[in-house]
Amino acid sequence: xxxxxxxxxxxxxxxxxxxxxxxxxxxxxxxxxxxxxxxxxxxxxxxxxxxxxxxxxxxxxxxxxxxxxxxxxxxxxxxxxxxxxxxxxxxxxxxxxxxxxxxxxxxxxxxxxxxxxxxxxxxxxxxxxxxxxxxxxxxxxxxxxxxxxxxxxxxxxxxxxxxxxxxxxxxxxxxxxxxxxxxxxxxxxxxxxxxxxxxxxxxxxxxxxxxxxxxxxxxxxxxxxxxxxxxxxxxxxxxxxxxxxxxxxxxxxxxxxxxxxxxxxxxxxxxxxxxxxxxxxxxxxxxxxxxxxxxxxxxxxxxxxxxxxxxxxxxxxxxxxxxxxxxxxxxxxxxxxxxxxxxxxxxxxxxxxxxxxxxxxxxxxxxxxxxxxxxxxxxxxxxxxxxxxxxxxxxxxxxx
Amino acid sequence: xxxxxxxxxxxxxxxxxxxxxxxxxxxxxxxxxxxxxxxxxxxxxxxxxxxxxxxxxxxxxxxxxxxxxxxxxxxxxxxxxxxxxxxxxxxxxxxxxxxxxxxxxxxxxxxxxxxxxxxxxxxxxxxxxxxxxxxxxxxxxxxxxxxxxxxxxxxxxxxxxxxxxxxxxxxxxxxxxxxxxxxxxxxxxxxxxxxxxxxxxxxxxxxxxxxxxxxxxxxxxxxxxxxxxxxxxxxxxxxxxxxxxxxxxxxxxxxxxxxxxxxxxxxxxxxxxxxxxxxxxxxxxxxxxxxxxxxxxxxxxxxxxxxxxxxxx
Numbered sequence: 002x003x004x005x006x007x008x009x010x011x012x013x014x015x016x017x018x019x020x021x022x023x024x025x026x027x028x029x030x031x032x033x034x035x036x037x038x039x040x041x042x043x044x045x046x047x048x049x050x051x052x053x054x055x056x057x058x059x060x061x062x063x064x065x066x067x068x069x070x071x072x073x074x075x076x077x078x079x080x081x082x083x084x085x086x087x088x089x090x091x092x093x094x095x096x097x098x099x100x101x102x103x104x105x106x107x108x109x110x111x112x113x114x115x116x117x118x119x120x121x122x123x124x125x126x127x128x129x130x131x132x133x134x135x136x137x138x139x140x141x142x143x144x145x146x147x148x149x150x151x152x153x154x155x156x157x158x159x160x161x162x163x164x165x166x167x168x169x170x171x172x173x174x175x176x177x178x179x180x181x182x183x184x185x186x187x188x189x190x191x192x193x194x195x196x197x198x199x200x201x202x203x204x205x206x207x208x209x210x211x212x213x214x215x216x217x218x219x220x221x222x223x224x225x226x227x228x229x230x231x232x233x234x235x236x237x238x239x240x241x242x243x244x245x246x247x248x249x250x251x252x253x254x255x256x257x258x259x260x261x262x263x264x265x266x267x268x269x270x271x272x273x274x275x276x277x278x279x280x281x282x283x284x285x286x287x288x289x290x291x292x293x294x295x296x297x298x299x300x301x302x303x304x305x306x307x308x309x310x311x312x313x314x315x316x317x318x319x320x321x322x323x324x325x326x327x328x329x330x331x332x333x334x335x336x337x338x339x340x341x342x343x344x345x346x347x348x349x350x351x352x353x354x355x356x357x358x359x360x361x362x363x364x365x366x367x368x369x370x371x372x373x374x375x376x377x378x379x380x381x382x383x384x385x386x387x388x389x390x391x392x393x394x395x396x397x398x399x400x401x
Numbered sequence: 402x403x404x405x406x407x408x409x410x411x412x413x414x415x416x417x418x419x420x421x422x423x424x425x426x427x428x429x430x431x432x433x434x435x436x437x438x439x440x441x442x443x444x445x446x447x448x449x450x451x452x453x454x455x456x457x458x459x460x461x462x463x464x465x466x467x468x469x470x471x472x473x474x475x476x477x478x479x480x481x482x483x484x485x486x487x488x489x490x491x492x493x494x495x496x497x498x499x500x501x502x503x504x505x506x507x508x509x510x511x512x513x514x515x516x517x518x519x520x521x522x523x524x525x526x527x528x529x530x531x532x533x534x535x536x537x538x539x540x541x542x543x544x545x546x547x548x549x550x551x552x553x554x555x556x557x558x559x560x561x562x563x564x565x566x567x568x569x570x571x572x573x574x575x576x577x578x579x580x581x582x583x584x585x586x587x588x589x590x591x592x593x594x595x596x597x598x599x600x601x602x603x604x605x606x607x608x609x610x611x612x613x614x615x616x617x618x619x620x621x622x623x624x625x626x627x628x629x630x631x632x633x634x635x636x637x638x639x640x641x642x643x644x645x646x647x648x649x650x651x652x653x654x655x656x657x658x659x660x661x662x663x664x665x666x667x668x669x670x671x672x673x674x675x676x677x678x679x680x681x682x683x684x685x686x687x688x689x690x691x692x693x694x695x696x697x698x699x700x701x702x703x704x705x706x707x708x709x710x711x712x713x714x
Binding site: 075 | 471473482483554556686687689690691692693
């Protein structure tokens with residue numbers, strides 16, 4: 002490997018040594034030639050050819066050489082295995098002796114200790130690529146912790162066939178690994194689907210949904226005009242009104258207040274637990290096809306914004322939310338109330354808010370139900386107000 | 402001749418829809434295989450235009466339904482209304498009773514209304530107030546949906562997706578195609594000038610001819626192998642059904658017919674497999690979260706299932 006431990010520019014000592022060696026060889030060749038030591042001169046000449054040829058070979062080795070990294074899968078849960086495929090292709094006639102070195106972020110991998118006591122921190126490989134040849138090498142590793150990780154650049158080293166010279170370069174294609182929070186079973190959260198949907202009496206009546214028409218009835222003056230079925234009325238020659246079903250579509254909006262986990266001191270373990278709970282709710286929502294959104298004032302790795310995902314039932318919604326949870330950092334972007342006020346205006350009517358950590362001071366008007374998790378237990382007073390300080394740990398469903 | 406007529410049909414539609422030769426061929430496959438087609442793509446790429454151009458070129462009845470959440474099943478199928486003059490009930494047919502039906506943004510209709518299309522798609526009939534009414538022949542449904550807007554939409558259930566023969570995407574045009582679109586559509590609407598170049602009877606005859614296209618036993622085995630592979634793939638929770646095998650079989654015959662052959666070759670099956678099978682796959686949730694897409698799974702299956710070659714015959 003390199004004498005300079007991976008630094009792309011050789012140190013001045015070896016550069017000087019190389020120049021002096023070339024000068025010495027050239028001088029020797031000229032001297033032997035002058036004094037008619039032809040065998041020695043020929044030997045020195047071939048030596049010079051060999052050295053210059055090797056140097057040129059190593060220098061040209063990296064030209065027209067493509068290297069690609071592919072991670073399969075790129076998104077996974079802690080403890081799962083992924084494969085890193087390193088594909089190199091020599092797109093020229095000159096063969097090349099190639100080696101590569103792929104460092105890994107230390108927190109990403111499950112530590113593997115080798116016999117010599119060293120912990121695996123990088124993958125390395127070596128291949129001889131003949132003219133126009135391609136080679137794919139696969140490395141497997143298990144991911145350890147939640148997070149967003151960018152793989153450091155791939156280091157490629159090209160050598161000549163005699164191992165005299167090398168040339169290296171770095172290739173970076175922004176390969177990333179996204180490790181979602183670990184999942185927990187929903188019952189272990191002390192939170193059941195009934196808590197989210199609610200079998201407790203609502204103070205507000207069900208909201209009739211004019212798009213869910215189940216029948217017709219005669220129009221009465223008390224019926225709002227928007228419920229008149231004009232086409233049926235024309236057929237029947239009298240005013241008919243729609244009978245509609247109430248909307249019972251559950252929509253979840255997960256809200257995580259990272260400042261709750263920063264006071265009085267950063268509580269990293271509790272924050273991870275909260276993210277796991279959120280991830281588990283995401284998976285449950287996806288299985289039930291419940292539209293879901295996410296809001297958090299936590300900073301994100303790799304992005305310059307807090308976390309805000311609008312409520313949606315798109316096929317990729319769960320993946321988008323899980324990615325945001327993977328990127329979440331124990332660092333506050335700002336007060337959650339400001340974010341909730343801004344994003345709450347776009348919430349669909351009848352949304353259930355699941356607050357993970359903390360207690361926002363206000364709620365958007367579209368919110369129909371609020372569920373707290375995990376550590377606050379707010380029992381509403383008879384007049385519907387909530388206490389300022391938490392009383393006991395656990396979960397509690399509140400209706401508004 | 403049959404070949405000339407089909408070529409004329411393609412050319413006629415291409416005068417309006419620029420550059421979508423592959424999508425057009427798949428549309429004709431669906432028509433000749435007596436199937437239905439689902440087009441999923443972003444707004445403004447020509448989904449509605451393609452369906453309208455097809456209907457105009459075929460000289461068939463054409464109806465369009467713009468789906469909204471308040472669309473009811475009777476809006477689609479029709480209803481009985483009491484006629485006071487005759488003292489009897491008269492049936493007022495809905496837009497479903499037509500030859501070419503364009504259902505725009507089908508995922509905006511509520512599930513109850515989406516289900517009202519099922520009987521017509523599968524059995525080419527519908528039941529209204531206990532009375533069975535046959536749809537006119539030929540009958541083809543072209544449904545469209547937008548993959549971008551998900552708020553206020555109702556994803557099609559697997560049972561309905563399974564009834565679409567093909568699911569395709571048109572994609573954005575190339576620079577040259579977009580330039581041609583500006584030229585073609587810039588001054589006058591070419592759709593209004595489109596004349597019919599085929600007729601219902603001709604289409605029914607073509608459909609009959611497609612049923613007679615020969616499928617060798619090993620090609621049939623290849624179809625079955627592909628469909629079975631979708632059920633056995635580790636990333637798939639629910640694979641393609643026997644209905645999918647039939648669909649691929651019919652589609653392959655139709656494609657061979659369009660390409661002026663009286664027999665199906667494995668390339669026909671391989672060409673159609675992705676369009677016929679991908680939308681029928683339900684992936685495991687964990688694999689979806691890992692970013693696995695049905696198209697990747699299908700590509701993997703096509704790469705692994707061996708294609709019958711001539712030396713095996």
